[in-house]
Amino acid sequence: MDDNRVYILGGYQTDFARNWHKENKHISALMREAYYGSIEAVNIDPSDIKAAFVGNFASELYCMQGHLGAFFVDLDSCFTGLPTCRFEAACASSAVAILSAMAHINAGIYDLICLIGVEQMKTVDSAKGGSFLGAAAWYENEADGIEFPFPKLFGKLGDEYDKRYGLDDAYLAKIADINYTNARNNPNAQTRNWFMNYEHANTVGKYNAPIYGKIKVTDCSQITDGAVCLYLASKDFTEKYARQRHFDLNNIPYILGWGHTTAPIEFAKKIADSAKNEYVLPVTRQAILDAYKRSNIKDCWDLDVIETHDCFTTSEYMAIDHFGLTKPGESWKAIDEGVIQMEGKLPINPSGGLIGCGHPVGATGARQILDAYKQITGTAGDYQVNGTKRVATLNIGGTATTNVCFIVEKCPLHH
């Protein structure tokens, strides 16, 4: 069982505040910086890499470029002849790349995989970019001709919570505030220097325009250019890697368990299906439960930190009860009691999440895993949650259509 562990050797995140189009740089430049940054950060010998995977949502639309796996060879000639592949599941693209990397490692096919999650989104204006994001939903049915389809779809998630359980907008404002606050401590966060506070997030008007339902500008994640490069390895490789560098194997995090589920792509169908379920998005809940089960952990209180997919404040509100911090529909209690804040019982998104750190769509799942690595190895700097030994991530694609939950820890774990 232990021999089947997939280890995370570390990685590198680009500064999510940058605009690479304005710098006149191609999407492969994002990959290049993440790759060379990671080689240095992780102290990898490139000749040890056996395969290279890339998670990306829609570079065909944003950059008129497909076949991103092939760009590894352009980054470094050591990739010539190696296997490469691009993986896509909308905003969960790098999470599904990680799952396939794990499968290849577990099958004994490759022992060290270089994995980049990347998205360059600032190549187009926000209306066009919003329309491109519609390709993550059922475009013809849910996005065609609709301005900013995703804020509207996640606005409906807020409406559904309100209808079933009641939802005061002030709690969503608090979620935005916490993510922006955390992001201030993250040197790679897009919004680290932005003005934001709870009062501002809780105001609707000229400086915080309403979009749909409960979603205002401050309830949205960012349009972000970014790349994250990770190294995933077998136990055998990791032992050798640690020995050669005089690292303690017990300080290298590994993926303990995971869940991966798919819900109907249309949001209205999801909600119709869950009408009689106590969870608004039971297929998302299932991915979390599957991860708990495969990790042999009881519930969320066996976790120290969660990095979740707050593409909107409503999706984080959903994550709170779906992870089991509260009973279904009572996420507001965890917010009220300060549970999810940095100093709380179970901090969510110390990185700032998608709202604060930024959301380069195809990179987000990899960024979450890199942040899990940082928290567990005590290298998260000013956004470190002290004593973190186990982290959960939740990466969702579309309107919680693809759902991937990972549990990351280090050994030995004495909880």
Add this chain to the structure above:
Amino acid sequence: MDDNRVYILGGYQTDFARNWHKENKHISALMREAYYGSIEAVNIDPSDIKAAFVGNFASELYCMQGHLGAFFVDLDSCFTGLPTCRFEAACASSAVAILSAMAHINAGIYDLICLIGVEQMKTVDSAKGGSFLGAAAWYENEADGIEFPFPKLFGKLGDEYDKRYGLDDAYLAKIADINYTNARNNPNAQTRNWFMNYEHANTVGKYNAPIYGKIKVTDCSQITDGAVCLYLASKDFTEKYARQRHFDLNNIPYILGWGHTTAPIEFAKKIADSAKNEYVLPVTRQAILDAYKRSNIKDCWDLDVIETHDCFTTSEYMAIDHFGLTKPGESWKAIDEGVIQMEGKLPINPSGGLIGCGHPVGATGARQILDAYKQITGTAGDYQVNGTKRVATLNIGGTATTNVCFIVEKCPLHH
């Protein structure tokens, strides 16, 4: 070793002559027909399916739709909650999906995977479609502002053969003729009723316009709408499946070996790199050699049939010597001697290949594997090569940037 075999239980191919946009149908309709056709053809109990993978190149561009994995749930509610993912490596997209399916099966994660390769390309005119294909190359450097970039790039492959070894255009015309001839016997081939013969293919002019270098219209594969659904399974699952249906396990094909390599994405770089190599595309050659090695076979004469990636006649010309039918640069000899024809020593593309059967980009790798299955199980109908026990496939993405070779056989094999 044998227990690690990944079996092919069969599948279904849509009629590649259809135009689904003219039928006013969404890309998910292609997936739907392939899926339900395959359920009947393969006699699968949908509740046995553990995961669903899709290979697709650029539905974002052709159909303004990403996140194709999620559409499985729309096809059949049995997919609700299952893991799904989309895989992309340009024209080798479904080959890389198959490789990840094999990894998941070999790792013991899933024992039965439903895999669809799909592309809907007739949504746009040919100039726009040609431009979209440019996203499989380095778009900015090789395709931007260039009309029909791919025929030009593969024209350069012909030029390179001519320069190094001499290449008479008549051999390319013969390759086109053989593919069109074979396609006439394939009830799903796009060109099965088209007028074509060697004289026509060997003429340049009003009815066979030159495009670039040695590439005329008849040297090109087709713009095609198509989907192929396959089932890949573990040995344990296949034994149970065969027993329940009173099938002989020894008649069910499996993947014996594979190779997967990546070359520099830019064609000029590939050619510069190979200047001193006897093979024009040594990284493609390596994928084939890796497949031979993993299959423990000596050379191409241990094969009965090859299904190769003839996106242009020049890429089939390249495949002939790269598979080892002739010495490097002497592919014309195999054509001259009739080796690659239906009745030859090693027939290539009994299906008609990409030129005759059609080339729905993201479906081609899966179509090749389905044709390997048909040949080996003796169910290829009028394009059956009698006595076929072992088939090689070669699926390439971009200008032979991603290269995937599979060897498929059935057991016991007495050659």
